[in-house]
Amino acid sequence: MRDLDLSSPATRSLDFTLAASGAAAPAAARDAVRALRSSQIREVANAGFDVADVLPFWFGESDRVTPAFIREAAAEALMRGETFYTQNLGITPLREALARYVGDLHGATPMENVAVTSAGVNALMLAAQLVVGAGDRAVAVTPLWPNLVEIPKILGATVETVSLDYGERGWALDLDRLLNALTPDTKLLLLNSPNNPTGWVMTRDEQRTVLEHCRRHGIWIVADEVYERLYYGDAGERTAPSFLDLASREERLICVNSFSKAWLMTGWRLGWIVAPRVLMDDLGKLVEYNTSCAPAFVQQAGVVALEKGEAFTRSLVADLRASRDHLAAALATLPGVDVKVPHGAMYLFFKLAGAEQSLELCKALVRDVGLGLAPGSAFGPQGEGFVRWCYACDPGRLDAGVERLSRYLASR
Numbered sequence: 001m002r003d004l005d006l007s008s009p010a011t012r013s014l015d016f017t018l019a020a021s022g023a024a025a026p027a028a029a030r031d032a033v034r035a036l037r038s039s040q041i042r043e044v045a046n047a048g049f050d051v052a053d054v055l056p057f058w059f060g061e062s063d064r065v066t067p068a069f070i071r072e073a074a075a076e077a078l079m080r081g082e083t084f085y086t087q088n089l090g091i092t093p094l095r096e097a098l099a100r101y102v103g104d105l106h107g108a109t110p111m112e113n114v115a116v117t118s119a120g121v122n123a124l125m126l127a128a129q130l131v132v133g134a135g136d137r138a139v140a141v142t143p144l145w146p147n148l149v150e151i152p153k154i155l156g157a158t159v160e161t162v163s164l165d166y167g168e169r170g171w172a173l174d175l176d177r178l179l180n181a182l183t184p185d186t187k188l189l190l191l192n193s194p195n196n197p198t199g200w201v202m203t204r205d206e207q208r209t210v211l212e213h214c215r216r217h218g219i220w221i222v223a224d225e226v227y228e229r230l231y232y233g234d235a236g237e238r239t240a241p242s243f244l245d246l247a248s249r250e251e252r253l254i255c256v257n258s259f260s261k262a263w264l265m266t267g268w269r270l271g272w273i274v275a276p277r278v279l280m281d282d283l284g285k286l287v288e289y290n291t292s293c294a295p296a297f298v299q300q301a302g303v304v305a306l307e308k309g310e311a312f313t314r315s316l317v318a319d320l321r322a323s324r325d326h327l328a329a330a331l332a333t334l335p336g337v338d339v340k341v342p343h344g345a346m347y348l349f350f351k352l353a354g355a356e357q358s359l360e361l362c363k364a365l366v367r368d369v370g371l372g373l374a375p376g377s378a379f380g381p382q383g384e385g386f387v388r389w390c391y392a393c394d395p396g397r398l399d400a401g402v403e404r405l406s407r408y409l410a411s412r
């Protein structure tokens with residue numbers, strides 16, 4: 001059976017005819033949901049279904065399994081019988097461990113300001129549900145992982161984007177342009193630093209200026225800091241600059257984080273929020289109606305990741321830094337590639353001659369040479385002309401990928 005094209009004039013006239021006759025309209029999701037963009041990364045992956053031996057660098061995850069000590073902690077909790085619902089905001093040992101961890105990185109953070117979520121994407125949804133509704137205005141800095149831009153739209157909010165600029169030194173923020181967009185009627189600013197896809201890292205001074213501006217106008221900040229530990233600063237810092245270093249715990253800041261990246265726990269769906277205490281009762285209600293809680297045995301594994309995982313995270317970051325440098329050096333030798341080395345996250349987002357239609361190019365790359373990259377346009381129109389390569393894998397695979405790209409470029 002052919003799918004009904006819900007946006008076509010024919011279907012709309014069918015809607016009209018049905019309404020005029022008093023019959024119910026055809027079954028369909030709300031307009032706001034139908035208008036959401038679907039994932040262009042998935043579209044590329046679908047183009048590769050029939051291709052044997054694809055090298056996938058398109059998703060934001062490592063090719064390595066979660067460390068054994070974390071898996072063992074989950075298995076032990078399961079065998080102890082931790083199979084029941086937990087408190088909405090998370091089990092006390094995990095909230096306490098998070099309070100200690102965040103406090104150690106960013107200054108005193110009471111447990112009452114911390115809530116456990118079902119990973120970062122659920123934390124983003126909860127944060128948006130807390131502060132925006134229909135007709136509210138949000139602003140997001142792009143290029144950006146699409147979920148941040150699409151989630152407020154599900155709630156009926158509008159999202160205006162402010163683009164980073166690409167220049168000799170990579171991606172940079174035009175602060176004046178951002179501040180001008182943050183008008184007094186803006187409800188929410190969405191920021192992701194270190195950034196997916198560009199690797200851009202907001203400086204402490206930029207954060208201070210934006211925070212002061214948002215304080216003046218009563219604008220909420222949702223800071224997505226899921227890549228904070230994947231930071232390659234020159235001074236060996238443990239974390240990228242965070243809004244938590246500057247703001248009190250009781251102002252309009254909701255900080256979103258995740259176990260996915262720093263402990264390689266993407267499939268576990270575990271994250272957290274740091275937010276003002278005044279939000280916590282309402283956040284508990286939203287957790288109840290979204291997921292009720294994160295699984296108990298997964299939360300127990302989270303405690304162990306926080307308490308015993310520091311050495312692992314540090315060695316992961318050292319490996320990622322080496323992979324980043326390895327891939328950037330190899331790509332720089334190819335004709336038509338303009339690659340800059342960013343200080344955060346786990347992607348190279350590089351300009352590629354001929355990628356003006358990056359979705360089509362990425363489909364061709366997967367079909368013709370089995371190379372799986374994410375199209376820049378998946379991250380907003382400002383990303384067009386670029387492609388994203390996740391380098392969280394061993395250098396041998398990166399080399400094989402570069403060889404395929406080189407082969408493709410030579411054949412054009």
Ligand SMILES: Cc1ncc(COP(=O)(O)O)c(C=O)c1O
Nearest residue numbers: 060119120121145196226258260
């Ligand atoms: C910027 C950003 N925020 C949040 C997430 C959410 O990750 P998770 O839901 O696995 O915690 C991702 C995942 O790739 C991301 O890139």
